[in-house]
Amino acid sequence: MRTTLFWFRNDLRLHDQRALQRAAAHAIAHSQRLLLVYVHEPAQNEATAWGFRRMGQHRRRFVADTLHELQASLHALGQQLVLLHGAVADVMPACARHFAADTVFGEDIAAPEEQAQVQALRDAGLTVHTVWQSSLLEPEALPFDVTEMPQVFTVFRQRIEAAGLQPLPPLPAPVQLPAPPEALTTLPGWTADAATLLQAHTQDAAHERANFPYTQAHCRGGESSALAHLQNYLTPPWPDRYKQTRNALQGRHTSSHWSPWLATGAVSARTVWAALQAYEQQHGANDGTYWLWFELLWRDNFRFLHRQMGRQLYAARGLSRLPAPSHFPKDFQRWCSGNTGEPIVDAGMRELAATGFTSNRMRQIVASYLVHDLCCDWRAGAAWFESQLVDFDVCSNQGNWLYVSGRGTDPRVGRRFNPVKQTQDHDPQGRYQKVWLQS
Structure with a gap:
């Protein structure tokens, strides 16, 4: 029996899942099995051009928890979520060959790397239907x-x-899905559980001081x-x-x-x-x-x-005509570690490193400081946020960094947040700084 492939990407849910429902409808219409796959790419474990791991510990734990719950929800519907480690361009075509599949459904993501993944599957001879959702x-x-x-x-x-x-009303979660194929553990890159797949440690990194304590039940993925x-x-x-x-x-x-x-x-x-x-x-x-x-x-x-x-959103100049950004690696490292000497900035960066989260206002303050005060490359800051943030979102992260740096869509051509004024406005009694600057 042939198989329809569904590829979970940044849509790890069952409710309002148009892409999954279309994949299920295709499988039913063609009397096929339905294979549900999530892929973790080795590139997420490698160092970036800026010298740090692309996907940090906080997001690994949050995504692993999300996948674990999704597996349980699918199991209740008689399905399985197959976790694969490897490049999408390698493991997805291998899945297709193994289970006689030629059609893949998945979420449409407009970012360049995600678009390149889809193109790689098409280049491998697969028919890929992406759904914007x-x-x-x-x-x-x-x-x-x-x-x-x-x-x-x-x-x-x-x-x-x-x-x-x-907006259109959201779709309800499916109450049944087509059955999966057999012998899923024989797939290349198959991994037993999400924590192993993402190399997510079990230590509780978030704590009671965190704005978003993702290891606690009410904030878990x-x-x-x-x-x-x-x-x-x-x-x-x-x-x-x-x-x-x-x-x-x-x-x-x-x-x-x-x-x-x-x-x-x-x-x-x-x-x-x-x-x-x-x-x-x-x-x-x-x-x-x-x-x-x-x-x-x-x-x-x-x-x-x-x-x-x-x-164009990923070019050094972004959407602007500004010269290519400068960069000072030592200043960037001081910023990453929260040792710039500017208290409000250091507090924010230490909170980010400790918990994987910080408020939107603080993100603007620290991003502005890196770009406008330390004169470092905005792309390095965007990469650090990608590594650290539990809520990293490729489109919002890139758009916001471009905006703050004056290389995006801000009509004011860049916004410098004066750290002294920001402290007076948002932490006049120093309570926030006391929490995150204490030894």
């Missing part, structure tokens, strides 16, 4: 072609709001934690206060903290939006709930910007 809004529904999208976010947002666009947290946060008064509290440097409910689960795809943006709308219908809309929509639109903007500009 990570954004709040559908590209085809936008009031402009993505290739002509306004790059300034305010114009982007105003045109969307003027058109009255609404996985679909059930994501959905539980969504409902927990959407309880008065937290959403109503979001606009006023979102720039706080610490606090469990000062921000939504949806980003780690959105990054792994354990929850979809459309599911978040549907829950937010239900909250507004029950408790009323206000500045806080509007600002949550505002931030989800920013996330969409960076995704559509990747569809529009592609590899």
Whole structure:
């Protein structure tokens, strides 16, 4: 019997899973088995050009927990999640040959490396169907072609709001799936469990001081934690206060903290939006709930910007005409380790290294300091965030670093955050610094 392949990427969930549902429908229509695969590439274990491991310990643990739960959920449906270690271009065609498959379904991700993976599968002779499902809004529904999208976010947002666009309702999780093929453990690169696959240690790196303690049950990776947290946060008064509290440097409910689960795809943006709308219908809309929509639109903007500009977003000059950035490796290392001598910056960088998380305001402060005060290459900073952040998202990370460095879509051409003023505004009594600068 032939097989349909489904490739989990950054969509590690069962609810609102259009790509998986299309793969299941294809398998049923052609009387095929359905093989579900997740691939961890060796490149994630290797050192970057900047001298550190590409995927750090925090994200490894969070993704491993997410995969572990997904395996259990699929098992309840009579399916299995096959974990493979190896380059996508090698292990996926090997799977196809082993199980007589010629068709692959998976999520469409607009970033260059992810697009290159898809092309490698097509070059290997496979038919690949990619499904766009990570954004709040559908590209085809936008009031402009993505290739002509306004790059300034305010114009982007105003045109969307003027058109009255609404996201599609999320899909329910499937109640059954086609059966898997047999003898899955014979596949090249097969790995027994997610912790082994990702080399995720079991030590609890996050602790009680963390803004996002991902080793604790309420913040653990996985679909059930994501959905539980969504409902927990959407309880008065937290959403109503979001606009006023979102720039706080610490606090469990000062921000939504949806980003780690959105990054792994354990929850979809459309599911978040549907829950937010239900909250507004029950408790009323206000500045806080509007600002949550505002931030989800920013996330969409960076995704559509990747569809529009592609590899140009990864060039040294970005979208600008600025000269290539300078770089000072010793200053960069001091920044990474939180030893710049600027207290607010050092506190933020130490929190990031210790917990894999820091607030959005702190990310802006430390990114600005690296680019505008230390005059280092923004791409090194983006790579460090990729390595360290538990909620790393390729589109948002690249878009935000370009924005802060003045090489993206900011009409002000770069934003320097004065660390002294930022300290006065957001940590005037030094409480945050005391937490993270203590020995």
